[in-house]
Amino acid sequence: MVGGRISRARELRREQTAAERRLWSCLRDRGLGGYRWKRQVPIPPYYVDFLSPQIGLVIEVDGGQHSADTLRDARRTADLHARGLHVIRFWNYEIMEDLDAVCRTVLAACKRLDH
Numbered sequence: 001m002v003g004g005r006i007s008r009a010r011e012l013r014r015e016q017t018a019a020e021r022r023l024w025s026c027l028r029d030r031g032l033g034g035y036r037w038k039r040q041v042p043i044p045p046y047y048v049d050f051l052s053p054q055i056g057l058v059i060e061v062d063g064g065q066h067s068a069d070t071l072r073d074a075r076r077t078a079d080l081h082a083r084g085l086h087v088i089r090f091w092n093y094e095i096m097e098d099l100d101a102v103c104r105t106v107l108a109a110c111k112r113l114d115h
Contacts, residue, residue, distance in 0.1 A: 018092075022095050023099070036052060043083070057106075061089075062091050
């Protein structure tokens with residue numbers, strides 16, 4: 001099953017949304033505060049949009065489909081938190097309209113977690 005997860009993660013990377021691509025352009029190559037990020041990381045049974053393994057921070061980028069699934073997202077966040085991960089969420093429009101503010105929020109969270 002590991003091979004299936006890796007294949008699915010690769011597929012998700014190829015099919016990133018415009019908002020995910022835009023945020024990735026800031027995160028990649030340690031471009032935001034020197035923190036290392038991975039994208040579309042399998043954490044069974046989920047795939048998280050972005051993960052900084054060194055500080056345990058997950059960034060989830062939510063589109064319109066998530067507005068109808070708030071309970072599922074809350075359970076997912078709670079499950080990831082129970083695994084020692086911290087989760088922050090942004091709506092697609094936040095990334096598309098004010099990427100600088102999103103990046104400032106992410107960097108502040110990184111610094112808070114990087115003791």
